[in-house]
Amino acid sequence: MGDLFTLPVLLGIIYYGIRFATPYLFAAIGETFAQRSGVLNLGVEGMMLMGAYTGFYVAATSGNLWAGLLAAAIVGGLMGLLMAVISVTFQATQGISGIGLHILGLGLSTLLFTTTMTGVATIIGFPSIRIPLLGDIPYIGDILFNHNVLVYTAFLLVPISNWILYKTTFGLQVRAVGQSPQAADTLGVSVKKIRYITVTLGGVLAGIAGASLSIALINVFQENLTNGMGFIAVALVYFGAWRPYGVLLGSLLFSFVNAFQQWVQLKGVAIPADVAVMMPYILTIVVLAFSARRSTKPAALTKKFERGEA
Amino acid sequence: MKRMLFQLSLVLVLVSLVIGGCAPAATAVPEAAPAAEKTVIVEVEKVITATPAPVEEKLFRIALVLPSTTKDSAFSQAMFEALMKVQEEMGKDKLEVAYSESMFKLPDAAAAIRDYATQGYNLVIGHGSQYGSTIAEIAPDFPTTAFAWGTTVNTFQSEGINNVFAYTGTSEFGGYVMGVVSAMLSKSKKIGICGPIETGDNRNYVKGVLQGVNESNLGATATAIWTGSYSDVTAMATCAQTHIQDGADVLHGMSQAATGAIAAAKENNIYWFNHQYDNSSLAPKVIVASQAYDFVPTLKDMIATINAGVYGGKVYTLTLQNGGLEIRYNKDIEIPADVMAASDALLEKVKKGEIKIPLD
Numbered sequence: 001m002g003d004l005f006t007l008p009v010l011l012g013i014i015y016y017g018i019r020f021a022t023p024y025l026f027a028a029i030g031e032t033f034a035q036r037s038g039v040l041n042l043g044v045e046g047m048m049l050m051g052a053y054t055g056f057y058v059a060a061t062s063g064n065l066w067a068g069l070l071a072a073a074i075v076g077g078l079m080g081l082l083m084a085v086i087s088v089t090f091q092a093t094q095g096i097s098g099i100g101l102h103i104l105g106l107g108l109s110t111l112l113f114t115t116t117m118t119g120v121a122t123i124i125g126f127p128s129i130r131i132p133l134l135g136d137i138p139y140i141g142d143i144l145f146n147h148n149v150l151v152y153t154a155f156l157l158v159p160i161s162n163w164i165l166y167k168t169t170f171g172l173q174v175r176a177v178g179q180s181p182q183a184a185d186t187l188g189v190s191v192k193k194i195r196y197i198t199v200t201l202g203g204v205l206a207g208i209a210g211a212s213l214s215i216a217l218i219n220v221f222q223e224n225l226t227n228g229m230g231f232i233a234v235a236l237v238y239f240g241a242w243r244p245y246g247v248l249l250g251s252l253l254f255s256f257v258n259a260f261q262q263w264v265q266l267k268g269v270a271i272p273a274d275v276a277v278m279m280p281y282i283l284t285i286v287v288l289a290f291s292a293r294r295s296t297k298p299a300a301l302t303k304k305f306e307r308g309e310a
Numbered sequence: 311m312k313r314m315l316f317q318l319s320l321v322l323v324l325v326s327l328v329i330g331g332c333a334p335a336a337t338a339v340p341e342a343a344p345a346a347e348k349t350v351i352v353e354v355e356k357v358i359t360a361t362p363a364p365v366e367e368k369l370f371r372i373a374l375v376l377p378s379t380t381k382d383s384a385f386s387q388a389m390f391e392a393l394m395k396v397q398e399e400m401g402k403d404k405l406e407v408a409y410s411e412s413m414f415k416l417p418d419a420a421a422a423i424r425d426y427a428t429q430g431y432n433l434v435i436g437h438g439s440q441y442g443s444t445i446a447e448i449a450p451d452f453p454t455t456a457f458a459w460g461t462t463v464n465t466f467q468s469e470g471i472n473n474v475f476a477y478t479g480t481s482e483f484g485g486y487v488m489g490v491v492s493a494m495l496s497k498s499k500k501i502g503i504c505g506p507i508e509t510g511d512n513r514n515y516v517k518g519v520l521q522g523v524n525e526s527n528l529g530a531t532a533t534a535i536w537t538g539s540y541s542d543v544t545a546m547a548t549c550a551q552t553h554i555q556d557g558a559d560v561l562h563g564m565s566q567a568a569t570g571a572i573a574a575a576k577e578n579n580i581y582w583f584n585h586q587y588d589n590s591s592l593a594p595k596v597i598v599a600s601q602a603y604d605f606v607p608t609l610k611d612m613i614a615t616i617n618a619g620v621y622g623g624k625v626y627t628l629t630l631q632n633g634g635l636e637i638r639y640n641k642d643i644e645i646p647a648d649v650m651a652a653s654d655a656l657l658e659k660v661k662k663g664e665i666k667i668p669l670d
Contacts, residue, residue: 012556110411117381218544218547220573222382223382227542229544259548262552265536266552274536277537278538
């Protein structure tokens with residue numbers, strides 16, 4: 001037990017906590033935009049899977065990681081667009097259509113994997129970039145400033161998306177549409193257009209989240225690679241009270257606890273492995289339960305919008 | 311008049327066609343045969359009556375239900391490839407194979423197993439220890455269909471079910487040998503293990519590795535992290551990276567999710583030992599050895615047993631002795647001669663039953 005609370009273990013937890021918060025950040029920030037405009041997209045997991053597959057396949061066949069990333073973003077965006085068509089234009093129940101897209105992404109990525117690839121393969125992913133000077137700071141340099149480009153991008157996305165949501169006209173329109181679409185419509189804001197943009201953007205970021213796994217963090221593609229990460233990302237949006245910095249906190253907390261439970265096992269702490277594995281999920285449920293009251297859920301979340309309806 | 315002639319000729323043509331169609335086939339008539347017409351009739355009659363009734367070789371039908379894909383580089387792929395080998399040997403006209411992949415959800419797997427049994431497959435294999443209760447529930451409804459599942463030793467005979475085979479592997483012995491070898495190859499004397507769920511042959515393999523590392527007397531230590539999932543590739547990757555950060559320079563692992571850990575080992579140039587399937591092609595520079603399943607003899611015996619009218623009640627134990635399990639070293643990695651010699655000596659001991667590994 002004493003071995004657990006040492007500097008190397010702490011540094012290890014922080015390093016991997018930061019690294020593996022990346023896919024959650026991309027997916028959850030994309031979902032934040034969608035939910036802020038009133039659309040609950042439960043298809044994030046399927047979009048991540050398609051992004052992971054496309055990113056890996058294109059990068060492996062073209063030899064270009066950036067081409068893989070771009071392809072993942074496009075495929076994710078197209079799935080987001082499909083979600084928007086179903087839930088905004090056809091006004092299908094958002095939860096159900098999201099689950100449908102999840103199943104589509106899971107099935108299609110598995111089918112494509114088994115038909116286009118001869119088997120599981122690995123790839124050399126985006127390399128770590130040590131930031132000059134900052135990367136040389138003892139201890140902190142390595143854990144904070146020696147990651148690959150997608151890790152840095154995911155963390156940069158937090159202040160950028162916060163700025164977009166709270167300091168730009170577009171952000172104001174997104175929040176207005178999610179809070180009171182009728183009022184926004186009266187003021188000349190196109191509710192459908194805003195929702196199309198946010199849900200498609202959510203798809204793009206979910207695609208990149210998947211690719212961050214397959215070509216930057218794990219560098220392999222396998223059936224059901226994301227293994228529920230997309231659903232955790234949706235939970236993290238609630239956890240973060242629909243705010244980018246809240247999402248950041250949730251992603252880091254979940255990721256840190258996940259890394260911590262592995263060290264708990266490694267250092268032989270007398271806790272059954274099954275209990276250790278459950279730790280991040282238990283923590284998420286507990287925090288969600290306690291944060292439910294203070295959360296500021298968009299008033300029009302999951303609600304259909306039809307012009308003229310009160 | 312013209313019309314009458316046309317109708318008459320049409321009738322004649324039709325009549326001749328009908329007569330021609332009803333006439334016995336003359337294809338067997340040898341042109342040079344004497345007294346052609348008579349011979350033809352006799353010969354044809356002879357051929358027809360003399361031909362023995364065709365012996366109908368019964369088509370054997372096997373259905374396989376897999377928790378992951380046939381390309382998982384692990385347990386599923388090992389069984390699928392074995393089945394393909396058996397089919398290649400027997401011929402597609404003698405052995406029909408059907409399979410369902412990615413049946414990780416039990417209700418889906420149960421539906422597939424029942425469906426295959428309903429379609430009359432001779433043998434339905436649920437390739438995973440999670441399918442046990444499903445098979446126990448379905449098997450009694452199809453007493454002339456054989457079922458198989460593994461890894462397990464339970465055929466449900468004690469519950470009055472007689473049409474279920476079980477298969478298991480003594481993975482601990484390969485784990486023991488590879489544990490000693492990994493301790494010999496390790497410079498940091500820290501060995502990491504990434505396991506999915508602490509049960510069945512994975513648990514036994516890890517027990518073997520721990521004992522092997524301990525008994526190598528080289529001052530090496532081994533620790534295991536369980537990810538709690540057969541499919542969580544990310545958890546496997548973080549497991550490997552956690553071990554590496556802790557100083558491990560040799561890793562062991564198994565399951566379809568192990569590919570995430572193997573990718574991490576490859577990235578960090580860390581030796582890897584694999585259980586269940588020989589996936590050295592995935593990372594030829596770091597995968598030292600794999601303990602691989604060979605299900606071919608098991609499948610062949612199941613087919614023979616079923617053809618003999620026995621539909622279950624047999625437990626197949628795959629071992630290093632009977633070739634059901636095999637340690638395959640990766641030829642792309644040069645292993646020191648003393649290490650190989652130690653491995654050979656230990657394998658001999660295992661085969662003679664001189665190594666004991668308590669599993670409780």
